[in-house]
Amino acid sequence: MSVDGEGQAAEKPRSLLKEIDLRAVAPFVALALLLVLGALTNPNFIGIDNLANVATRSAFVAIIAVGATFVISSGDLDLSVGSMLAFVASLMILFMNSGAIADPHLMLAAAVVFAVFAGAACGLLNGLVTTVGRIEPFIATLGTMGIYRGLTTWLSQGGAITLRSSEIQNIYRPVYFGSFLGLPIPIVCILVVTLIAAFVLYRTRYGRHVVAVGSNRDVARYSGIAVDRVRTIAFIIQGLCVAIAVLLYVPRLGSTSATTGILWELQAITAVVVGGTALKGGAGRVWGTICGAFILELVGNIMLLSNFISEYLIGTIQGSIIIIAMLVQRSLTRKS
Amino acid sequence: METSAEVKRTPVLAARRISKSFNGVQVLFSVNFDLLPGEIHALVGENGAGKSTFVKIMSGFEQPSSGEILLDGKPVRLPANGQAEHLGIVIIHQEFNLAEHLTVTESLFLGREITRFGVLDRKRMRAETRRALDLLGSRIDENAMISSLPVADRQMVEIAKAISKDARVIFMDEPTAVLSKEESGVLFEQVRKLRDQGTSFVFVSHKLDEVLELTDRVTVLRDGQWVKTAPTSMLDGESIAQLMVGRELSSLYPAKREPDVDEEIVLSARGITTGFVRDASFDVRKGEVIGFSGLIGSGRTELMEAVAGLRPRHSGEVTIKGINMSSGDAHAANRAGLAYMTKDRKSKGLLLGSRMAVNLTLQSLDQHGKFGYLSPKSEANALARAMRRFDIRVRDGRVVAGRMSGGNQQKLMLAKVMETEPEIIIIDEPTRGIDVGTKQQIYHFISALARAGKSIVVVSSELQEVIGLCTRVVVMREGRIVGWLEGDEINEQEIMRYSAGLKKVAG
Numbered sequence: 100m101s102v103d104g105e106g107q108a109a110e111k112p113r114s115l116l117k118e119i120d121l122r123a124v125a126p127f128v129a130l131a132l133l134l135v136l137g138a139l140t141n142p143n144f145i146g147i148d149n150l151a152n153v154a155t156r157s158a159f160v161a162i163i164a165v166g167a168t169f170v171i172s173s174g175d176l177d178l179s180v181g182s183m184l185a186f187v188a189s190l191m192i193l194f195m196n197s198g199a200i201a202d203p204h205l206m207l208a209a210a211v212v213f214a215v216f217a218g219a220a221c222g223l224l225n226g227l228v229t230t231v232g233r234i235e236p237f238i239a240t241l242g243t244m245g246i247y248r249g250l251t252t253w254l255s256q257g258g259a260i261t262l263r264s265s266e267i268q269n270i271y272r273p274v275y276f277g278s279f280l281g282l283p284i285p286i287v288c289i290l291v292v293t294l295i296a297a298f299v300l301y302r303t304r305y306g307r308h309v310v311a312v313g314s315n316r317d318v319a320r321y322s323g324i325a326v327d328r329v330r331t332i333a334f335i336i337q338g339l340c341v342a343i344a345v346l347l348y349v350p351r352l353g354s355t356s357a358t359t360g361i362l363w364e365l366q367a368i369t370a371v372v373v374g375g376t377a378l379k380g381g382a383g384r385v386w387g388t389i390c391g392a393f394i395l396e397l398v399g400n401i402m403l404l405s406n407f408i409s410e411y412l413i414g415t416i417q418g419s420i421i422i423i424a425m426l427v428q429r430s431l432t433r434k435s
Numbered sequence: 436m437e438t439s440a441e442v443k444r445t446p447v448l449a450a451r452r453i454s455k456s457f458n459g460v461q462v463l464f465s466v467n468f469d470l471l472p473g474e475i476h477a478l479v480g481e482n483g484a485g486k487s488t489f490v491k492i493m494s495g496f497e498q499p500s501s502g503e504i505l506l507d508g509k510p511v512r513l514p515a516n517g518q519a520e521h522l523g524i525v526i527i528h529q530e531f532n533l534a535e536h537l538t539v540t541e542s543l544f545l546g547r548e549i550t551r552f553g554v555l556d557r558k559r560m561r562a563e564t565r566r567a568l569d570l571l572g573s574r575i576d577e578n579a580m581i582s583s584l585p586v587a588d589r590q591m592v593e594i595a596k597a598i599s600k601d602a603r604v605i606f607m608d609e610p611t612a613v614l615s616k617e618e619s620g621v622l623f624e625q626v627r628k629l630r631d632q633g634t635s636f637v638f639v640s641h642k643l644d645e646v647l648e649l650t651d652r653v654t655v656l657r658d659g660q661w662v663k664t665a666p667t668s669m670l671d672g673e674s675i676a677q678l679m680v681g682r683e684l685s686s687l688y689p690a691k692r693e694p695d696v697d698e699e700i701v702l703s704a705r706g707i708t709t710g711f712v713r714d715a716s717f718d719v720r721k722g723e724v725i726g727f728s729g730l731i732g733s734g735r736t737e738l739m740e741a742v743a744g745l746r747p748r749h750s751g752e753v754t755i756k757g758i759n760m761s762s763g764d765a766h767a768a769n770r771a772g773l774a775y776m777t778k779d780r781k782s783k784g785l786l787l788g789s790r791m792a793v794n795l796t797l798q799s800l801d802q803h804g805k806f807g808y809l810s811p812k813s814e815a816n817a818l819a820r821a822m823r824r825f826d827i828r829v830r831d832g833r834v835v836a837g838r839m840s841g842g843n844q845q846k847l848m849l850a851k852v853m854e855t856e857p858e859i860i861i862i863d864e865p866t867r868g869i870d871v872g873t874k875q876q877i878y879h880f881i882s883a884l885a886r887a888g889k890s891i892v893v894v895s896s897e898l899q900e901v902i903g904l905c906t907r908v909v910v911m912r913e914g915r916i917v918g919w920l921e922g923d924e925i926n927e928q929e930i931m932r933y934s935a936g937l938k939k940v941a942g
Contacts, residue, residue, distance in 0.1 A: 304800040307793065308800075310793070311786055318785060318797075322851075323769045323855075
């Protein structure tokens, strides 16, 4: 033992350098490079206002992507998040429009609770279809994606669903536009959600189970872990994160339509993958995910501020980013 | 010694001083082998004697570390990945290589379809398939879907496939493992027919009765060494079994200690039946080391997984320390004090991409914090304790499990299971693929646990291990418990007789 210990101490400097996980660092390096690039293209870019603006706008995708980190870490995939957001937001607005509770504060509080439960229920449905129904998560959530989207279209009758009570609107608006200790509330939200998520993933029994289930379901099963329950809870966490995104989304415009949240599942998955989480499960990186969401929003912002590339190509660029991220991730894996 | 008549014929395939090492572990030691034209040659040996490796080398799937292979008396280097089929050397694998949704004809010509002007020539392929099946005297419809065929017919299709490739040498690895007695009989008849037409067979089997019935000569391997080649007519089941095992017991094992007859029964399994296991019953006493022996595929792992709740059982009862366990509830069995340690450490035992601490505590996270919170300090303490207790030697505690040696992985897995503080530990293949020094350590851990009052079930395909460790040995064969051995009865010949089906307890 003692001999081993000494050998370890002597070799520490070399092994420490060698053991820095390139995959964990890569997204932050990419973020730094983007910031430099942005500063070079437009001097306004690096200003606090612009960056705060970018971060605020990334809030929806970032928070959804935190949930996606759990689902993907446990070896599953959820394609329904964009539709789920539209559906839950529509339900929430319709609930507030119903006028069931007269007092606007109470009404809003009830609507918040309602949205959280609706999101959790949507996540539970995804989880049950995948685990109890034994359907590939790709197919299961492709199905629920259609279901949630279709229900939204039906609820809005093809048009828009708008929050009617101006009273509630006035109370609710600051949740997106206001700030707390000088930080815009959406940014505070991202930080709080990510802190909680990081704690759950890295410091709790459940988080350890997620990683085990995602790395190797058989090992997890043979270790006495209830694999299906862990997977289902990950889907519920995803639903809760969508609900939190809804709570930020509704005060922003006060309305939803059939096209709300379209392709956000792509952005969320891109953020997760860019952040260094392995798509095949087993390695979740919550802070990397947030970094990935910022990168996506920054790229769009740089394109807007610069004049080399048309902003209509944003989708193309984001699509390319996910492919490049996968290639980088794989080449880093091979090296280590 | 070979007779003079045999020496005159040139072997179609021969091995000269073939050796093979994997990662510095030598598994074959200078093996010689001759396969004559038109003979059925049995290759027998214990599990781990090197049969599979030898077959892989002789069919080109592995290259020998040294030695040479002769084809028709001329040295060759067999091409890899099944390309040796072009030389007429075909291997029929234990698991079938047939795609279920193809027809018989399509599977026969998979990857070497006959075309005319770039279009599949179905007519010719069908005719050729019919010819191959007729040659075997088989009535299988060439247009039938593989999925509709019984296993015996699928085996026949594999052989027809070999024939249609003009095979001169056919390796059959446990071809009758999935066949009934009648189906085996039909297969043997066809094999003999082909032999009479000049095809040579290498027949790898554990079933000594079949070896005696079918083959012309027998080659015995033991611990990677060639032991004997002799005409089958000069041998009987007993003598083959003796050649396969005959080896001395070393001081690898700690002294055995019999539990008192009136010790309480901590684990009781009654009439366990699963998909394969039939009506298996056994009891384990406190402080006992009981062994489960048998050939690979005899149902030992399936039985143990059913007992541990990792696999549902169709019928039967499991009682742990007086508590009745419901079927398929691994968590309850674990809580009641039973732990199962898998033989498959790479795919079922350890998270290869995770560090030691994560693996160690995975099964016992409840101990490391309250309300689901995990205390890194508590986990680190557990790791330090386990590394000391099980002598896990790594340079750096942060190493991922996949980079550790097999022996250290095995110790880590044992440590992981012991973290749950079980009273009964089922250890499936305790020393698979690890070096002798670590083996000895693991044997001593097992013995020490038994002395501390734990009960241990050792499932092992290594006869020596079961003999050296256990005070009672159960032998399984084809999903059933066929033998119970105690005291002096626990020896290799006796176990081999039961597991090869030469002997069976009444009832």
